[in-house]
Structures are given as C-alpha cells and as structure tokens.
Amino acid sequence: MADVAKRLSTNIDGNFFVDATCINRDTCRQLAPKSFVENGEYSSVYRQPETESERYQAYQALLACPVGSIGALVPDKAVMRAATESFPMLIEDNVFYNGFNSEKSFGANSYFIRHPEGNWLVDAPRYMKKLVDAFERMGGIAYIFLTHEDDIGDAPRYAKHFRAKRVIHRADADAQPDAEWIIDGLDVVEASPDFRIIPVPGHTDGSMALLYRNCYLFTGDHMAWDREINGLRLAPIGGEAASVSIRVDPSGSRRPHAPACCTDARGAATSARAPRGQGVPFGLLRTPR
Ligand code: SF4
Numbered sequence: 455m456a457d458v459a460k461r462l463s464t465n466i467d468g469n470f471f472v473d474a475t476c477i478n479r480d481t482c483r484q485l486a487p488k489s490f491v492e493n494g495e496y497s498s499v500y501r502q503p504e505t506e507s508e509r510y511q512a513y514q515a516l517l518a519c520p521v522g523s524i525g526a527l528v529p530d531k532a533v534m535r536a537a538t539e540s541f542p543m544l545i546e547d548n549v550f551y552n553g554f555n556s557e558k559s560f561g562a563n564s565y566f567i568r569h570p571e572g573n574w575l576v577d578a579p580r581y582m583k584k585l586v587d588a589f590e591r592m593g594g595i596a597y598i599f600l601t602h603e604d605d606i607g608d609a610p611r612y613a614k615h616f617r618a619k620r621v622i623h624r625a626d627a628d629a630q631p632d633a634e635w636i637i638d639g640l641d642v643v644e645a646s647p648d649f650r651i652i653p654v655p656g657h658t659d660g661s662m663a664l665l666y667r668n669c670y671l672f673t674g675d676h677m678a679w680d681r682e683i684n685g686l687r688l689a690p691i692g693g694e695a696a697s698v699s700i701r702v703d704p705s706g707s708r709r710p711h712a713p714a715c716c717t718d719a720r721g722a723a724t725s726a727r728a729p730r731g732q733g734v735p736f737g738l739l740r741t742p743r
Contacts, residue, residue, distance in 0.1 A: 456525025464493040468502035469527050470512050476523040479561030482515035490515060497523075506533075513537035518553040520561035520580075542566050542588055545738070549670055552579040556607035562675070564607060565738060567666055571646060572596025575618070576664060576672045578607030586615060597621055599651070601674025602661040603629035621645075623653055626660025637662060657689035671739045679739060686739070 460473035470489060472482070474496070482490040482497050489512050491500040503509040509530065514537045516524040541553030548568040555561045556579055564577040566589065575598045579585060589595055595616040598609050603626035610630070613620050619634035627636055637643055643651040650665040657675045664672040680687035 455522050458525060458527065461525075462493075462496055462498050464496065464498035466499055466502060468499065470499045470502060470516075471525050471527070472496060472498050473523050473525060475521050477521055477557075477561060479520060479555070481518045481520065481555050481561055481563070482524060484563075485518055486511035486515040509533050510537055510540075514540060514543075514553065517541070518555050520555040520557040520559075538584060542585065547670075549666070549738075551738075552585060554579045554582055554585060556580045559605040559607040562605040562607070563738070564605075565672060566592070566595075567670075568592050569648065571648075574599055574649070574664075574666075575609075575612060577601055577605040577674065578609035578612055581608035581611040586612075589616065594618075597635075597645075599662075599664050599672070600626070600630060600633070601663065601672065601676070602626050602658040604658065605674060606630060621651065621662075623660030623662050625655065626658055661689075673739060677739075 456471065456473045457475070458471065458473070460475065461471045462474055462476070465471040472490070476496040478492065478496055480492075480497075483492060486503070486508070488508050489499055489501055489503050490497050493500075503512040510533055513526075513530070513534050516526065517534075517537055518541075542550035543553060544550055550566040550568070552564045552566055555563060559577060562577055564575065564579045567574040567576065573589070573593055573595050575589075575595045577600060578598060595612060595618040598613055598618050598620045600606060600609060600620060600622040602623075606629050609620055612618060613634070620630055621635045621637065622630050622633045623637045627633060637651055637653065640653045640655070642653075645651055648667050652663045652665060654661050654663050654676045661674055661676050663674065663676055666672070675689050677686050677688045679685075
C-alpha cells in the first residue's frame with residue numbers, strides 16, 4: 455500500500471501519486487503512459503488521469519505495480535474493481551498479459567497463452583486467487599516457461615496448484631532445481647508445432663525465448679521494445695550493449711545474427727514491433743502483419 459507520507463515531490467498535485475518505495479520497473483509507464491513517467495530513479499505522476507479510460511489505466515497500474523508504490527488519495531472502488539477484473543488482460547488472439555507483477559521477479563511482466571493442447575504461463579506473476587480462478591476458468595496451466603532465473607516469481611505455487619511443468623534452462627536451473635523440464639544446450643527445442651524454445655544465453659547463461667506460432671516472441675530480459683528509440687533494445691551483457699542475438703530458420707537451426715529481430719513464418723528475419731493495444735508490455739514482441 456502506498457504511503458502518502460512518502461509521496462515523491464516529483465508527482466504533480468492530485469489524487470494519484472507514487473511513493474519513495476518505487477523500484478522503477480516501468481510497469482505503470484507501460485500500462486498508463488498518459489499519467490506516469492520516469493523521473494530520475496523513480497516513476498511519478500506527471501499528469502492526473504482525466505477521462506474514465508485514463509483513470510481505469512491508472513488503477514491497472516496501481517494493481518500491477520510489484521511493490522505497491524502507487525496510491526490514490528480518494529480511491530474509486532468501482533473503477534478499482536473493474537481494473538482488477540481486467541487481468542489477465544487480452545493482448546490479442548489468445549495471448550494475455552497477467553498484471554499483478556511480482557517483486558520476486560523484479561517486477562517482470564508475465565503472460566498467459568491459451569492453447570487447446572495445454573495453456574502456457576510465461577514467467578510468473580504474484581500468486582493471487584483472482585488469477586488462479588481466471589486461469590482455472592481458461593483451462594488451467596500445463597507449462598510454466600521460465601525465461602531465466604530472475605523471473606521465477608511465484609512459479610512454484612502455480613506449478614503446485616495446477617500440476618504444471620516448469621521449463622527452465624540447465625544453466626539457470628539453480629533457481630528452480632526441482633523444475634519438471636530442464637532444457638540443455640543451445641539447440642532450438644520444438645516443444646510442439648506451435649511452440650519453439652530458443653536458448654539465448656547472454657543476459658543470463660540460461661536465458662531462453664519462447665516463439666509462439668512464429669508470431670509472438672516472449673523474450674524475457676533478452677531484448678525488449680524501447681519506446682525512446684522506437685526500436686528493439688538488447689539486454690546489456692557485462693555492462694556492454696549486446697550485439698548478437700538469434701535467428702531461426704525453418705530447419706530450426708540457430709545461428710548468430712545481428713541485429714536481433716523476430717522471424718516470420720518462413721524463418722526470414724523481419725522487423726518486430728510491440729503488440730497493439732493499451733500498454734506496451736516488455737518481454738513480448740510480435741511480427742508485423
Ligand atoms: S510500477 Fe510501481 S515500482 Fe514500477 S515504476 Fe511504477 S510505481 Fe515504480
């Protein structure tokens with residue numbers, strides 16, 4: 455719960471504010487860019503939400519904030535309830551952003567993919583009954599894909615509840631030694647016709663990306679859409695900007711390729727852009743249509 459006594463002076467006056475517990479993980483700026491902005495080492499409210507939709511987005515940010523740093527002096531319970539119900543939030547097709555980012559995974563975004571052969575959770579949000587119920591309504595969770603050791607969140611609790619298989623790379627497996635599916639080596643793994651697991655060592659030795667239907671690339675911290683440069687940004691490695699990434703061709707082979715990009719259904723490199731819709735979640739790219 456945000457503490458008004460810790461309200462940052464960088465906030466504009468008004469109902470919403472960010473307090474000094476903010477860990478600057480960007481969630482609010484992705485979900486409610488018309489209200490929140492980066493300000494030094496924190497986020498702050500630069501413009502109070504005015505329209506119904508802006509207020510709704512500000513409450514989504516408040517709920518998704520991994521450390522509860524966002525407060526509202528006069529809470530609107532009805533809008534808060536509606537914002538709560540908005541998670542998991544459909545991005546498009548059957549891909550959802552879960553909200554309720556976890557402090558345990560440094561505020562990383564997590565996603566849910568609804569699939570007839572078993573649903574996938576990509577990294578894990580906070581363990582919350584609201585999400586558990588929603589996942590149950592959508593058929594449960596068969597696999598929990600862990601992009602790397604930092605973004606485990608509450609994966610063990612979700613795995614236990616849904617009897618899901620956690621997928622992690624051997625090089626990061628110390629973070630989940632009892633994971634049900636350990637990926638070895640650097641070869642692409644065809645988990646099923648729709649899911650390819652792509653080891654992408656760099657940010658961590660065991661970083662992996664998940665390519666879904668040759669369209670959606672879940673990248674963890676390997677690379678992300680950067681709003682400032684309006685392009686892709688690779689995770690720094692050892693303090694240096696990374697310059698090598700991966701490319702997938704139809705045979706599934708993996709080879710160094712720079713600059714990084716998604717691939718289309720034919721395996722050709724193509725530019726990628728962030729998903730459409732409100733908010734621009736990090737860690738997910740999709741090919742243009
Ligand atoms: S979501 Fe919370 S922790 Fe992240 S930048 Fe916004 S206020 Fe700070």
